[in-house]
Amino acid sequence: MFAWSQLLLDCSGMLLCGPLASWAVLWRKFxxxxxxxxxSEISPSRKRYRLRPRSPLANVPPSTAPGVSILRPLKxxxxxxxxxxxxxxxxxxxxxEILLSVADES
Known part of the structure; x- marks a missing residue:
């Protein structure tokens, strides 16, 4: 990686040092x-996926919906x-149904 601070210290006697320093400051601000x-663009997209609409299967009576098992390994x-x-x-x-699996210590 290029060390801009080292370049600015090395060019103490050059005429280019002033414009180069101001360019480096402008580049950093950019x-x-x-x-x-x-x-700020990433944050709303994360919220969009977090607050998603209800699934159409959420309104299906439990007797007609197929059963699903969720296996959650925990450490x-x-x-x-x-x-x-x-x-x-x-x-x-x-x-x-939710099945939580925990490792046995033995």
Whole structure:
């Protein structure tokens, strides 16, 4: 990776140092603006998938919907464990069972 700060220190006696320093500052501000715009674009798209509409199968009577088993292996050190379990327990499907599997210590 190129060290801009080292270049600015090395060019102390050159005439190019002033314009180069201002260009580097402008480039950094541009990159920060792009990062800010991209982060604001990504956040609403995540919310869109989080707040999705109800499934048409959510309104089907449980007696006519086929049964589904959800197997959730647990270790206790899983990343995003709370969100993963929340999505499992807030299913809208009418006929399902949740099987939690935990490793035996023996």
């Amino acid at each position: 990159l920060a603006s792009v990062a800010r715009i991209l982060s 206790g050190l899983d990343t995003n464990l709370y969100e993963n379990l929340e999505s499992t327990f807030t299913q809208e499907y009418p006929n399902f």
